[in-house]
Amino acid sequence: MQTTNAGWTAGWTAGIALLLFAFLAGASFAQSEKTLQERVQEITRQLRCPTCQALSVKDSEASFSKQIRGKVRRMVEEGQSEEDIKAYFVSRYGEWILMAPSKKGLGLVFWLLPVAALFLAGGLIGYRLYHNSRKYHKETPEDAGPALSEKQRAMISSDLKMYEEDE
Amino acid sequence: MVAIAALTGVLAFGFTRNPKEVRSPLVNLPAPGFSVTELNTGVPLSLAQLKGTPFLLNFWASWCAACRDEAHLLETAHRRWGKDAKKFRVVGIAVQDKLEDARKFARRFGKTYYLALDNSTGDIFMNYGVYGVPESFFVDANGVIRYKKIGALTQAVIEEQVPALMGTGPKPKAGD
Numbered sequence: 001m002q003t004t005n006a007g008w009t010a011g012w013t014a015g016i017a018l019l020l021f022a023f024l025a026g027a028s029f030a031q032s033e034k035t036l037q038e039r040v041q042e043i044t045r046q047l048r049c050p051t052c053q054a055l056s057v058k059d060s061e062a063s064f065s066k067q068i069r070g071k072v073r074r075m076v077e078e079g080q081s082e083e084d085i086k087a088y089f090v091s092r093y094g095e096w097i098l099m100a101p102s103k104k105g106l107g108l109v110f111w112l113l114p115v116a117a118l119f120l121a122g123g124l125i126g127y128r129l130y131h132n133s134r135k136y137h138k139e140t141p142e143d144a145g146p147a148l149s150e151k152q153r154a155m156i157s158s159d160l161k162m163y164e165e166d167e
Numbered sequence: 168m169v170a171i172a173a174l175t176g177v178l179a180f181g182f183t184r185n186p187k188e189v190r191s192p193l194v195n196l197p198a199p200g201f202s203v204t205e206l207n208t209g210v211p212l213s214l215a216q217l218k219g220t221p222f223l224l225n226f227w228a229s230w231c232a233a234c235r236d237e238a239h240l241l242e243t244a245h246r247r248w249g250k251d252a253k254k255f256r257v258v259g260i261a262v263q264d265k266l267e268d269a270r271k272f273a274r275r276f277g278k279t280y281y282l283a284l285d286n287s288t289g290d291i292f293m294n295y296g297v298y299g300v301p302e303s304f305f306v307d308a309n310g311v312i313r314y315k316k317i318g319a320l321t322q323a324v325i326e327e328q329v330p331a332l333m334g335t336g337p338k339p340k341a342g343d
Binding site for chain 1: 190191193288289290292293294295296297
């Protein structure tokens, strides 16, 4: 009987261990699969669909895009980096295949142009404000004297007294 | 004022360009390798076998309307210059097509030049940076792409490019 009980226990233990292993292996596979899929999506999001208008390969259902997604997936599986994969497509299609211009060469100019335009606009506005402020100060110099003459001050005082008396 | 003038200049230059014309980075570079089998006979063909022979590589599909428009021009070019397969060849590769559909198309338009299918993963069309069909590459005897035509071929393009490849015509202008 003891041998039978020990056999049952060993069998159950082995069974549970096997299930646990299968579960962990499955979870690990799902994790790596998700990572691969995410990488493919990240790269295809940056590639332009050759047969569409302003759509990325990721968002396009065109048959050409489907094949490009397959190619990117195979390249990722082969261990190629994102830069390698993008460089492959640029070497075949030119910079046009990238949804956003690269941050080097002429592409860098396109990235910097909006920033430069903002700085230019800010500089122009600042210059204009500073220029207007200087002009105002020139028109009202400090040694221009009191704004009111003695006679005018006396008139104001007299008027104010009249109101005070009325009240 | 300078910024506005520069922006106007950039826009004015942009309007002079055709947005559909995207110059291929492959022009004046060695043609990417390929290996295919003939639609009907199963005879294999690779880029290495074409070394020393100028050829016109045409990407097409049976479902492509513009491919019908250029079908007769390709066949004419093949019969006119390709009698001696060592001097000139026309090679057609069908992309995203079914074997039977491609065969039917070839029969319907009386194609007698070398025809094959791209593989199921589309590697050849991607290696050549094909945007769509039809697209044609004029490759010289050294295996260098000299001209790329996006869209249906015209008689004028063929008559300008093929003799230049064969060394019997003047040097043509740069391609798309």
